[in-house]
Amino acid sequence: MIIAIDGYSSCGKSTIAKGIAKELGFIYVDTGAMYRAVTLFCLQNNVIDNNEINEFLLKKYIDSIHISFVFDAETQSQQTYLNGVQVEKEIRGLEVASWVSPVSKIGFVRQKLVGMQREFAEHGNIVMDGRDIGTVVFPNADYKFFITASAQVRAQRRYEELKAKGEQVDFEDVLHNIEQRDLIDTTRSESPLSQASDAIVFDTTNVTREEQLQWILNKIQQS
Ligand code: DC
Numbered sequence: 001m002i003i004a005i006d007g008y009s010s011c012g013k014s015t016i017a018k019g020i021a022k023e024l025g026f027i028y029v030d031t032g033a034m035y036r037a038v039t040l041f042c043l044q045n046n047v048i049d050n051n052e053i054n055e056f057l058l059k060k061y062i063d064s065i066h067i068s069f070v071f072d073a074e075t076q077s078q079q080t081y082l083n084g085v086q087v088e089k090e091i092r093g094l095e096v097a098s099w100v101s102p103v104s105k106i107g108f109v110r111q112k113l114v115g116m117q118r119e120f121a122e123h124g125n126i127v128m129d130g131r132d133i134g135t136v137v138f139p140n141a142d143y144k145f146f147i148t149a150s151a152q153v154r155a156q157r158r159y160e161e162l163k164a165k166g167e168q169v170d171f172e173d174v175l176h177n178i179e180q181r182d183l184i185d186t187t188r189s190e191s192p193l194s195q196a197s198d199a200i201v202f203d204t205t206n207v208t209r210e211e212q213l214q215w216i217l218n219k220i221q222q223s
Pocket of ligand 1: 009010031032033035036100101104129130131132133181185
């Protein structure tokens with residue numbers, strides 16, 4: 001079974017997807033983490049230099065970028081690995097966040113990651129979150145959810161998350177980053193964020209995390 005969860009940045013997709021995976025015993029794939037890992041690779045290897053992305057260099061490197069996920073039983077959380085190195089903290093910072101949307105606009109990056117995402121589904125039941133899962137990666141997914149929430153509420157949630165991790169952040173910067181990402185993600189020519197016509201829409205603006213998960217599980221169990 002494939003469950004696709006798409007939606008805007010920081011609207012609770014990954015919390016919902018992780019909860020479903022735990023509840024139903026599915027594999028969870030955070031595709032945003034994959035785009036973030038490619039972005040970190042770019043920052044670490046001078047692919048992003050002088051405030052621009054060297055697409056020629058990235059194309060040369062793209063097949064040497066390996067991304068995997070390992071479930072850490074101690075912290076009960078999934079960790080992202082880039083070429084064998086755990087990069088969970090690095091990919092969640094504001095520097096990666098400010099470059100990830102331009103990197104994810106690049107066609108050959110998307111092709112590479114979509115291929116990897118389809119391979120993950122060969123290993124069992126899967127819940128995957130992202131921007132194009134129900135529209136491009138798995139147009140025949142068994143369930144498709146499209147999650148929304150106001151930009152203000154999303155920024156507040158993200159700001160609190162970053163603060164809790166000890167990051168020095170300014171709320172206005174977080175809000176600006178979210179608005180910028182919304183704009184790039186929805187207007188890019190390659191697989192823009194859009195709602196699949198057969199997706200179930202869920203606005204989480206005024207819904208707690210626990211209620212969000214329960215709402216989705218009810219939808220899955222009802223049908
Ligand atoms: O879900 P997230 O905020 O971690 O995603 C980071 C960025 O990656 C997001 O701004 C757009 C991009 N992305 C994408 O283009 N396609 C996906 N399937 C997942 C994420």
